[in-house]
Amino acid sequence: MALHFDGQELADRKSLLLAEMQTAKLDAMLLFAQESMYWLTGYDTFGFCFFQCMIVEKTGEVTLLTRSADLRQARHTSNVETIVIWEDRANANPARELKELLTERDLLGGRIGVEYDTHGLTAKNGRLLDDALNTFAKLDDASQIVPRLRAIKSxxxxxxxxxxxxxxxxxxxxxxxxxxxxxxxxxxxxxxxxxxxxxxxxxxxxxxxxxxxxxxxxxxxxxxxxxxxxxxxxxxxxxxxxxxxxxxxxxxxxxxxxxxxxxxxxxxxxxxxxxxxxxxxxxxxxxxxxxxxxxxxxxxxxxxxxxxxxxxxxxxxxxxxxxxxxxxxxxxxxxxxxxxxxxxxxxxxxxxxxxxxxxxxxxxxxxxxxxxxxxxxxxxxxx
Structure with a gap:
């Protein structure tokens, strides 16, 4: 594993994020900004130009939904333990697979923060996301939570x-x-x-x-x-x-x-x-x-x-x-x-x-x- 920060540093960052989520009354956050994923877990890639999402639950559980090309990248550069692959295929809709993951985690009807303001979520994928989740959960724009944490350097x-x-x-x-x-x-x-x-x-x-x-x-x-x-x-x-x-x-x-x-x-x-x-x-x-x-x-x-x-x-x-x-x-x-x-x-x-x-x-x-x-x-x- 090629991490550039020790376990305590990353644990401290997660604690900061969970505290902000508690203040905002969020049951989970959907991270789409590559900067957020890197800051939280060390995950390092340029595959964010495709659909990928890091789910952070208020319990501290972290799950990455990504493509097969980034599976080994995530294993090697991050401390994420749960990595789920969505399959590249004709008419693929990874937002629906994200919804299934959120369902498995008992987040139906919950309050979920979303990082909308990022190059990691295109307008097309953002529409797919909203279509999949608009009746599933209450979605809040949480784009500024991690950037404000990242602005203060350790x-x-x-x-x-x-x-x-x-x-x-x-x-x-x-x-x-x-x-x-x-x-x-x-x-x-x-x-x-x-x-x-x-x-x-x-x-x-x-x-x-x-x-x-x-x-x-x-x-x-x-x-x-x-x-x-x-x-x-x-x-x-x-x-x-x-x-x-x-x-x-x-x-x-x-x-x-x-x-x-x-x-x-x-x-x-x-x-x-x-x-x-x-x-x-x-x-x-x-x-x-x-x-x-x-x-x-x-x-x-x-x-x-x-x-x-x-x-x-x-x-x-x-x-x-x-x-x-x-x-x-x-x-x-x-x-x-x-x-x-x-x-x-x-x-x-x-x-x-x-x-x-x-x-x-x-x-x-x-x-x-x-x-x-x-x-x-x-x-x-x-x-």
Whole structure:
């Protein structure tokens, strides 16, 4: 069995979940988020793109309903003892097989929480689920129960996050010497991802972002590579990943002589990140952090060039995205608590002058000021 956490750690997590279920008066929960399954049992797969469900009963019993391709995966990577296979076949309806399992567990007429808000439950499968269970039990949307538990990291998780942060730094170390005129983006990307793999890391929850020239103004991955030119710009967003735990970073680097606009936007990004750090402490909310970002951008007359969010929680996450909840956006009432790992990104995209500037890094919250998990400074990178 390949578990990344000891039995006591996983038992403690189950106790936290059962307590939340008791508060919500749930007889069972249906977990569809791969992140929830991994956090609770260690179960590690990408088979969640098909229908699979982890049943957690208020008694503490855990059952996994999945496909045959994931049977050995579940046995090897998790502490789940009861694994039931639904059969791939024409016109298969695994929701009906889930209903049979719930019937066997005497949950008819019970109150069942469902993780609806996840990529692990497609709209089609969600409809099949509701059709199968809408007269069987009272269904509650319990999508936020496990994410709120996952947002607070245990000491064992923090150790993995710190390793991920080290790998993120290693990736930047590999990239910096290559950022110069004549360099191919492909080599930079290969060096960064290679440094993480060589350090024992994992694939990220989404692709690294890399774009130069006008593509530096994009904050999503796109296919296609480019060769850097003199007096060019390149935006990089990446994450070190260890045991699926992410520590993200973001930088816009330059070749040749920075323009005055680049320098202006860099100073604004650095000031905004400092304002976010000041707000990123217990007693404040995620909305307070965004407000600090928004005010700093307003002070620099950059409202039209900023985004409507400036970061988010990080943790163990699976494709198609490494972003976790809660997020830094306007009026988000979620409280900042100790032992959260939070990524703050300052993204300024001036389409009028085709100028990009970004700064971002991952923090560990504590009482008082947050801890920056990167060993790198925020100095502007010029190759």
């Amino acid at each position: 000491p064992a998780e923090i150790a993995y996050v710190k390793k991920a942060a080290e790998l993120a730094d290693n990736a930047l170390d590999a990239a910096i010497p290559l950022i110069k005129a004549g360099a191919d983006e492909s080599r930079i990307l290969a060096a960064m991802q290679g440094a993480i793999f060589e350090g024992g890391g994992d694939y990220p929850g989404n692709e690294f972002i890399i774009g130069s020239g006008e593509d530096a103004l994009l904050c999503r991955y796109k296919s296609g590579r480019r060769v850097l030119e003199d007096n060019d710009q390149i935006t990089l967003e990446w994450a070190g990943v260890y045991r699926h735990y992410h520590a993200a970073m973001m930088r816009t680097a330059l070749t040749g002589k920075p323009t005055d606009r680049h320098l202006e936007l860099y100073e604004a990004a650095k000031a905004a990140l400092a304002a976010c750090e000041e707000a990123m402490r217990p007693g404040n909310t995620f909305g307070d952090v965004f407000a600090a970002h928004a005010q700093a951008m307003a002070d620099a007359d950059l409202i039209r060039h900023r985004l409507n969010a400036c970061g988010y929680s990080l943790g163990a996450h699976f494709t198609p995205c490494w972003m976790d909840m809660p997020m830094f956006f306007a009026a988000n009432p979620e409280p900042i608590q100790p032992n959260m790992t939070l990524f703050a990104h300052m993204i300024i995209m001036d389409s009028e002058t085709q100028t990009a500037m970004t700064l971002g890094q991952t923090y560990l919250t504590q009482e008082g000021d947050p801890v920056n998990l990167s060993r790198h400074t925020l100095d502007l990178i010029v190759g």
